[in-house]
Amino acid sequence: xxxxxxxxxxxxxxxxxxxxxxxxxxxxxxxxxxxxxxxxxxxxxxxxxxxxxxxxxxxxxxxxxxxxxxxxxxxxxxxxxxxxxxxxxxxxxxxxxxxxxxxxxxxxxxxxxx
Numbered sequence: 487x488x489x490x491x492x493x494x495x496x497x498x499x500x501x502x503x504x505x506x507x508x509x510x511x512x513x514x515x516x517x518x519x520x521x522x523x524x525x526x527x528x529x530x531x532x533x534x535x536x537x538x539x540x541x542x543x544x545x546x547x548x549x550x551x552x553x554x555x556x557x558x559x560x561x562x563x564x565x566x567x568x569x570x571x572x573x574x575x576x577x578x579x580x581x582x583x584x585x586x587x588x589x590x591x592x593x594x595x596x597x598x599x600x
Contacts, residue, residue, distance in 0.1 A: 491533040498526040498533070525562075 502523065509519040532539050532555070539551025548554045 487534075491536075494533045495530055498529045502526040 505514060505519055505522040505526070508514040509516075514522070532551075536551065539555055541551075543549070543551045543554035546554065548557070
């Protein structure tokens with residue numbers, strides 16, 4: 487087992503512990519927790535058995551297992567960026583609505599006092 491495998495395993499265990507703590511504090515839903523758990527456990531399993539990625543990649547017609555991991559990582563990153571984008575857009579809309587309500591309430595209170 488190479489040094490990179492040990493680094494991946496240690497990082498995956500650390501990330502898994504962070505996901506568990508956030509789940510325990512109700513900051514992650516069960517679905518999100520399961521996603522991160524499967525992702526990090528998959529990384530640990532592939533670190534112990536690198537041949538698995540080569541076997542799965544050959545099924546998809548990809549020559550090397552590392553290429554499959556890179557492709558999947560890019561897809562996952564794009565998906566997570568999309569989710570973040572949607573959340574930011576929703577927050578912007580909520581902030582705009584809240585600012586309008588506050589402004590209208592402030593304006594009404596100002597006119598009553600005059």
